[in-house]
Amino acid sequence: MRKIAILQSNYIPWKGYFDMIHMVDEFILYDDMQYTRRDWRNRNIIVSRQGLMWLSIPVINKGRFFQKINETKVADHKWIDNHWRSIECNYAKAKCFDEYAERIKRIYEACRKEEFLSRINYLFIKEICDILDIKTALTWSSDYKQEEGKTERLISLVKAAGGGNRYLSGPAAKNYIQAELFANAEIELEWMDYSGYPEYTQLSEKFEHGVSILDLIFNEGADAKKYMKSF
Numbered sequence: 001m002r003k004i005a006i007l008q009s010n011y012i013p014w015k016g017y018f019d020m021i022h023m024v025d026e027f028i029l030y031d032d033m034q035y036t037r038r039d040w041r042n043r044n045i046i047v048s049r050q051g052l053m054w055l056s057i058p059v060i061n062k063g064r065f066f067q068k069i070n071e072t073k074v075a076d077h078k079w080i081d082n083h084w085r086s087i088e089c090n091y092a093k094a095k096c097f098d099e100y101a102e103r104i105k106r107i108y109e110a111c112r113k114e115e116f117l118s119r120i121n122y123l124f125i126k127e128i129c130d131i132l133d134i135k136t137a138l139t140w141s142s143d144y145k146q147e148e149g150k151t152e153r154l155i156s157l158v159k160a161a162g163g164g165n166r167y168l169s170g171p172a173a174k175n176y177i178q179a180e181l182f183a184n185a186e187i188e189l190e191w192m193d194y195s196g197y198p199e200y201t202q203l204s205e206k207f208e209h210g211v212s213i214l215d216l217i218f219n220e221g222a223d224a225k226k227y228m229k230s231f
Contacts, residue, residue: 003190004164006030006141006157008069009121010040011057012128012212015228016194021125022134022230023192024168026161029125031070031118032142037061041069042117044212047204048090052211055083059117070118070142077112084108087214094203096221100131104214128213132225151178155185168192193229200227 005024009031010017021027035041043056058075061067084105091097107127111120126138144160146153154177158164166188169177174191182189199207201219216224225231 001166001188002026002162002164003166003168004028004158004161005168005192006154007170008033008041009118009125010044011042011117011121012044012055012124012214013040014044014210015197015213015216015224016192018128018132018134018213019228019230020168020170020192021129021136021138022132022228024136026137026139026164028139028141028144028157028161029118029122030141032068032140035059035061035064035067035069035072035117041072041121045208045210046087046090046212047202047208047215048086051204052208053086053090055086055212057083057117057120070116070140072117073115074117074120080108080111091203091214091218094218095201097218099221100217103127103131128217131217132228150176151181155181155187158187159185166190197229198227200224 003024004026005020006028007017007020007030009029042059043054045052045054057079060073060075107123110123114120114123129136139161141157144157147156154167158167165186167182168190170192171194179189197209200216202215203219216227220227
């Protein structure tokens, strides 16, 4: 049995994203889909002294209503210093910040050479997978031939990914996925369950699960996997 997951790339995603990666044999970055504004593609949340704080990468999207995620370019690179400054300021007192700070900072520096959002997201996803010791293969949907139709496209990607026969989907896709088409294609359809995550030490009075994975890494370090569902 070969299990596949397919999701758009996100900027410094939350722990559930990495659980999905770890639970499959191949994780396909679905970045030849349309870029969506005010979404997780170019932004995420960290914990700050004043509460939750958005970190957003400025992208060029004015008048480009139908551009794909992998066609979306960053507007400039000023965000790199701003984001790192915010992370350093708000996590400097976290238990494991010093252990991982330089490693994460190097990824921010590497982003100066990148102009496409997808490539920037990939750099962070790949490095964080390495930190969490996740060995799942990361590939791009644009590398595979796809059929027309929302569900049909997913099925064709699963089949193309080394003959996949199990598909792990995020719960939001229940709104459009036609489960009977997966059954007809003899592909087992599974749904990711994001409930039941344990709390960990967080620099916040009110615990927040839906923040960037960096929060968990800086606070728990090597123990981060104990607070995820796939380990």
